[in-house]
Amino acid sequence: MRITFHGATRQVTGSAHLLEFGERRILLDCGLFDSERMNPDSPNRRFPFDPRSLDAVIVSHAHNDHVGRLPCLIKEGFSGPFLATPATVDITSVMLRDSARIQREEARLAQSRNPGGEHVEPLFDVGDVECVIDRMERLPYDQPREVIPGVTLTYHDAGHILGSAIVKLDYKEQGEDRRFVFTGDLGRRNTRLLPDPTPIKDIDILVSESTYGHRELDPYDRLMKQLHAIIARATRLESKVIVPAFSLGRTQRMVYCLQELFALHKARPIPVYVDSPLASRLTDIHRDHPEAYTPMARSLMDADPLYFGSKYVDFCASWEDSRRLNHLPGPMVIIASSGMCEAGRVKHHLRHVVSDPKNAIVIVSYQAEGTLGRQISEGVERIQIFDEWYDLNAAVYVLDGFSGHADRNDLAWWYEHTGGDIEHGFLVHGEPEAIDALAPVLQPFVRAQVHTPELGQSFEV
Numbered sequence: 001m002r003i004t005f006h007g008a009t010r011q012v013t014g015s016a017h018l019l020e021f022g023e024r025r026i027l028l029d030c031g032l033f034d035s036e037r038m039n040p041d042s043p044n045r046r047f048p049f050d051p052r053s054l055d056a057v058i059v060s061h062a063h064n065d066h067v068g069r070l071p072c073l074i075k076e077g078f079s080g081p082f083l084a085t086p087a088t089v090d091i092t093s094v095m096l097r098d099s100a101r102i103q104r105e106e107a108r109l110a111q112s113r114n115p116g117g118e119h120v121e122p123l124f125d126v127g128d129v130e131c132v133i134d135r136m137e138r139l140p141y142d143q144p145r146e147v148i149p150g151v152t153l154t155y156h157d158a159g160h161i162l163g164s165a166i167v168k169l170d171y172k173e174q175g176e177d178r179r180f181v182f183t184g185d186l187g188r189r190n191t192r193l194l195p196d197p198t199p200i201k202d203i204d205i206l207v208s209e210s211t212y213g214h215r216e217l218d219p220y221d222r223l224m225k226q227l228h229a230i231i232a233r234a235t236r237l238e239s240k241v242i243v244p245a246f247s248l249g250r251t252q253r254m255v256y257c258l259q260e261l262f263a264l265h266k267a268r269p270i271p272v273y274v275d276s277p278l279a280s281r282l283t284d285i286h287r288d289h290p291e292a293y294t295p296m297a298r299s300l301m302d303a304d305p306l307y308f309g310s311k312y313v314d315f316c317a318s319w320e321d322s323r324r325l326n327h328l329p330g331p332m333v334i335i336a337s338s339g340m341c342e343a344g345r346v347k348h349h350l351r352h353v354v355s356d357p358k359n360a361i362v363i364v365s366y367q368a369e370g371t372l373g374r375q376i377s378e379g380v381e382r383i384q385i386f387d388e389w390y391d392l393n394a395a396v397y398v399l400d401g402f403s404g405h406a407d408r409n410d411l412a413w414w415y416e417h418t419g420g421d422i423e424h425g426f427l428v429h430g431e432p433e434a435i436d437a438l439a440p441v442l443q444p445f446v447r448a449q450v451h452t453p454e455l456g457q458s459f460e461v
């Protein structure tokens with residue numbers, strides 16, 4: 001078998017790994033690179049392989065850096081199936097439609113800024129998205145399915161977001177049984193809402209993510225104590241708590257954590273507003289999959305009339321609902337997108353709260369360099385929002401342990417449970433410092449030197 005890494009190499013976006021079994025070809029994920037979509041030189045705009053030559057595409061989970069270019073494959077002539085777990089199919093259809101809508105808007109803006117310039121085309125439109133959804137095949141966890149002759153796919157729960165899967169491929173080579181495993185993105189352990197990532201044994205070839213390979217994140221209990229203290233402070237000061245959060249995964253996790261805090265930890269409930277229409281649609285999908293959560297999370301949410309949400313949680317649908325929050329008195333929590341404060345409704349809320357020291361901003365996810373979220377998490381004195389400068393007087397708390405990604409200890413635990421004796425190990429989906437820190441953690445379980453592939457690099461394994 002031959003594997004070529006066409007994305008997420010020494011970086012965290014653009015996941016796409018090509019597997020060749022003789023003449024047959026399978027692509028694992030096809031995600032967006034985090035570069036400007038409207039830029040004609042963006043790596044999002046060309047494939048280094050011929051999509052028409054692919055027999056199947058296997059999707060690990062529905063984050064945009066794993067599914068964001070699936071419609072481009074269709075546009076370039078791919079005619080085979082996309083395989084995904086049932087929840088991933090549901091979420092992907094919402095994510096890709098939203099992406100098509102944003103791109104149409106971005107293209108219109110780019111055109112209006114440069115009216116005489118070259119026509120700017122979105123990467124894909126809603127029609128392309130419909131073609132992807134029509135072609136998606138639902139494969140639940142733990143059910144083997146032959147994807148190409150002689151190669152059997154089984155999905156296992158990765159515990160990262162709803163529907164996220166570890167990809168396991170079993171096949172024979174020269175009469176020998178072989179097992180290939182791609183972790184996709186692995187979740188943290190002991191987070192209560194989603195199960196721990198499933199351990200897999202007897203692996204010959206492993207491709208592992210490494211996002212937080214260099215970090216040890218706070219355990220869940222400590223995070224919940226900190227969150228409890230922040231809510232208690234807001235109650236005491238009658239102030240506002242802003243939580244910038246990605247619409248998929250992090251928003252639902254924070255809603256659940258607050259539910260748990262109010263129900264089990266005896267925190268005095270305060271109103272919680274989820275201000276993102278996309279998050280609201282995605283939360284509906286989360287309600288459709290109660291089987292995905294741990295027994296403890298289910299029993300807690302079963303006791304509530306509304307799964308993900310309770311009488312204390314409101315979802316803001318319209319701009320009017322959103323604007324109304326600016327004039328309501330605290331205490332309250334506002335969970336709003338975007339996760340890195342780069343766009344969306346969270347910027348409007350920040351504008352209204354940042355200057356008052358009684359308010360708080362809680363950072364619960366990774367903040368890329370150069371983003372407003374990063375500046376806030378680093379505690380700068382002044383921040384710029386919509387061309388205006390504001391003093392950052394609100395309290396800032398960084399609780400990035402609420403991340404959906406396994407940290408160094410979680411990854412070490414998962415590697416230990418493979419039983420070791422892996423022939424080839426590859427690290428992808430991490431910044432260089434994360435990958436370099438994780439390689440020695442994986443090495444004891446792998447016979448050959450752990451590989452940290454570069455973009456476009458191929459290996460015979």
Ligand SMILES: [Zn+2]
Pocket residue numbers: 061063160185
């Ligand atoms: Zn992910």
